Amino acid sequence: MRLLGSNRVMSCNKGYKVYEYKVISAPRKGLKAKGIKSHEDRFANSLQELMNSKAHEGWEFVRAETLPSEERSGFRSTNVVYRSVLIFRKKVQEATEEFAHTPQPVWEDTAPSQFFEPLPEPVEAESLDDDQDSSKANA
Numbered sequence: 001m002r003l004l005g006s007n008r009v010m011s012c013n014k015g016y017k018v019y020e021y022k023v024i025s026a027p028r029k030g031l032k033a034k035g036i037k038s039h040e041d042r043f044a045n046s047l048q049e050l051m052n053s054k055a056h057e058g059w060e061f062v063r064a065e066t067l068p069s070e071e072r073s074g075f076r077s078t079n080v081v082y083r084s085v086l087i088f089r090k091k092v093q094e095a096t097e098e099f100a101h102t103p104q105p106v107w108e109d110t111a112p113s114q115f116f117e118p119l120p121e122p123v124e125a126e127s128l129d130d131d132q133d134s135s136k137a138n139a
Helices: 039-056 125-138
Strands: 002-004 007-009 017-025 060-072 078-094
Touching (some): 039 060, 039 078
Antiparallel strands (some): 017 078, 060 078
């Protein structure tokens, strides 16, 4: 990954897209609007307005996440609080030769004999028996 400004950008091989990501806090309250009465509908309206405004700015919605965040609560203690965030991305550029250069390994066509020494000739079983018989006779 490479850092551009304050947003992270993912670099990939040629032909892949490079994105800039934006993470924002999810809304906590609903927006009042004409004809919307329930809390659920107001919250959905709030989320819809936020997502549409980011889409008009060129951001594509990726996903919503709930992540832990450690916060101080008092002089020495901390609490873990879970935060909901929305993740958006925007295409920055197509990966170019210079930006996404990844060297590929070069494979040579080599014969296996170059890597291994030849095995010694196999020994016949009869010759081993003859050697053992002659050693017993000498003893």
